[in-house]
Amino acid sequence: MTDNRPILVIASTGNVGRQIVTQLREAGYAVRAVTRNPRTADFPSDVEVTGGDLSAPSTIAACLDGVDAVFLLWPLHTGKRLAAVVDVIARRARRLVFLGTGGVPDLSFAEQEKLVHGRGTESTVIRPSTFAVNTLWWADQIRAGDVVRGAYGALRMSLIHEADIAAVAVRALTEPGHHGVTYALTGPEALTQVEQVRVIGDVLGRPLHWEELTREQARRRLLADETFPDSFVDVLLDGYADMLAGPPLVLTTTIHDITGAPARSLRQWVTDHAADFT
Ligand SMILES: NC(=O)c1ccc[n+]([C@@H]2O[C@H](COP(=O)([O-])OP(=O)(O)OC[C@H]3O[C@@H](n4cnc5c(N)ncnc54)[C@H](OP(=O)(O)O)[C@@H]3O)[C@@H](O)[C@H]2O)c1
Known part of the structure; x- marks a missing residue:
C-alpha cells in the first residue's frame, strides 16, 4: 500500500482480530480497530480504537472514514445483516477481506461467499478449518x-493457529493478487x-x-x-x-503458499x- 490510510479491523478484540492488529502494526500499517467496547479494548496507543456494532450497520459506516481496506468476520448468530454491512463497506473501502463462518444457520458459506465477492469492491474470502x-x-x-x-x-x-489465519488475512489486506479469491485454510x-x-x-x-x-x-x-x-x-x-x-x-497448503511459512x-x-x- 502506498498511502497511510488506516486498515479497519472489525472484531478486533477476538482471537483472529487481535492477531491481525498485531501483525499489521508490526508491518508498519496504520490500524483502526472496531469493538463494541472501546474503553476496555486494551490496544497499544498507536491503534485507533472506535466503537461499532455489526447488528447496527450504520455504526460500521461511521468507522469507515478514510479507510483503505477492511477485515470483517461474522460473529452474529444470524446472517440477516451481512449484506447491509458488506454494502456499507463496499461503498467506502477499496478492499474487503472476509472470514467466513459455518455458525450462521440462515446463511450458508456459499451464500456468504457470493455476497462478498459480488459487491464491486476488491474481495478475498477466507474459509478456515x-x-x-x-x-x-x-x-x-x-x-x-x-x-x-x-x-x-x-x-x-x-x-x-489464529496467527496463521491472521497472516493470510494481512497478506490479502495489504498485497495485490488476492482479489476475487476464496482461500481454504487448514x-x-x-x-x-x-x-x-x-x-x-x-x-x-x-x-x-x-x-x-x-x-x-x-x-x-x-x-x-x-x-x-x-x-x-x-x-x-x-x-x-x-x-x-x-x-x-483434505489438508491444504494455502497458508504456506501465501505466507511462505x-x-x-x-x-x-x-x-x-x-x-x-x-
Ligand atoms: N472456532 C472455529 O473453529 C471457527 C472455524 C471457522 C470459522 N470460525 C468463525 O470465526 C469467527 C470468530 O472469530 P474469533 O474466534 O476471532 O472471534 P472471538 O474470539 O469469538 O471474538 C468475537 C469477536 O467478535 C466481536 N463481536 C461480537 N459481536 C459483535 C457485534 N455485534 N458487533 C461487532 N463486533 C462484535 C467481538 O468484539 P467486541 O466484543 O470487542 O465487540 C470479538 O472481537 C466466527 O465467525 C466463527 O464462525 C470459527
Whole structure:
C-alpha cells in the first residue's frame, strides 16, 4: 500500500482480530480497530480504537472514514445483516477481506461467499478449518484432572493457529493478487480429538487422556457449562456428527503458499497457549 490510510479491523478484540492488529502494526500499517467496547479494548496507543456494532450497520459506516481496506468476520448468530454491512463497506473501502463462518444457520458459506465477492469492491474470502483455540473448551476439565470427556473422539480435525489465519488475512489486506479469491485454510495435520488431547498432555507434561461420552452425555455436559453458549451446543454436536459422516478431511497448503511459512502445528499452538490451561 502506498498511502497511510488506516486498515479497519472489525472484531478486533477476538482471537483472529487481535492477531491481525498485531501483525499489521508490526508491518508498519496504520490500524483502526472496531469493538463494541472501546474503553476496555486494551490496544497499544498507536491503534485507533472506535466503537461499532455489526447488528447496527450504520455504526460500521461511521468507522469507515478514510479507510483503505477492511477485515470483517461474522460473529452474529444470524446472517440477516451481512449484506447491509458488506454494502456499507463496499461503498467506502477499496478492499474487503472476509472470514467466513459455518455458525450462521440462515446463511450458508456459499451464500456468504457470493455476497462478498459480488459487491464491486476488491474481495478475498477466507474459509478456515477448526480453530485450535477451541481446545480451550477443555481447559476446565484439564485443570480439574487428567481426563477430557467428550463425544466423537474419533473425529479428525485440522486445527489451525489464529496467527496463521491472521497472516493470510494481512497478506490479502495489504498485497495485490488476492482479489476475487476464496482461500481454504487448514493446519498442517489432521488429528482425532483423542490425539489432540494427547498432544496437549505431551506439551503440558501431563498424562491426559480422552474418555468417550455419548452425544446426549456430551450435550448435557456442555449445557451445564456456564462458559459455553447454550445456543451453540447442538450446532457444534450436529457439526461434529456431520463431519464424522462426511468425506475425509483434505489438508491444504494455502497458508504456506501465501505466507511462505508452514502452517503451525497443534503442538506449537499449545506451547504458545500453555498458560491458558493452568
Ligand atoms: N472456532 C472455529 O473453529 C471457527 C472455524 C471457522 C470459522 N470460525 C468463525 O470465526 C469467527 C470468530 O472469530 P474469533 O474466534 O476471532 O472471534 P472471538 O474470539 O469469538 O471474538 C468475537 C469477536 O467478535 C466481536 N463481536 C461480537 N459481536 C459483535 C457485534 N455485534 N458487533 C461487532 N463486533 C462484535 C467481538 O468484539 P467486541 O466484543 O470487542 O465487540 C470479538 O472481537 C466466527 O465467525 C466463527 O464462525 C470459527
